[in-house]
Amino acid sequence: MMTFLGGPRAYIGFRFSLVELKAILFTLLRRLESELAVPVADIGRIDPMIVVHLVLRSDRAAGSQMPLFIKPFDRSTAV
Incomplete structure (x- = not known):
């Protein structure tokens, strides 16, 4: 995100790109x-300084790392 830094040459669409993301x-x-x-x-x-890192105790x-199963949301079983 170095291109988003302030100053006279800062990215003009910074806020728009954040909303879009x-x-x-x-x-x-x-x-x-x-x-x-x-x-x-x-x-x-x-627990380093600021960010907590999740790891597998076995590895x-x-x-x-954070192993997840990701699948499309099934609306028929939603409550």
Whole structure:
């Protein structure tokens, strides 16, 4: 996001691009359903300075990861 920095040459469409990105994410996430691919007990956290990283306790050496099953949302079973 270095192109969005302030100053006389800042990207003029910065705010519009953020709104557009949020709209795309909202549309996609409404149409998808997700569930964990591993048991909750196998998920650990690494707390560096600001961001919490989720890792698998069984494979910490692989770094940050969050295995999910993602499938289209089934409206027939929705409550």
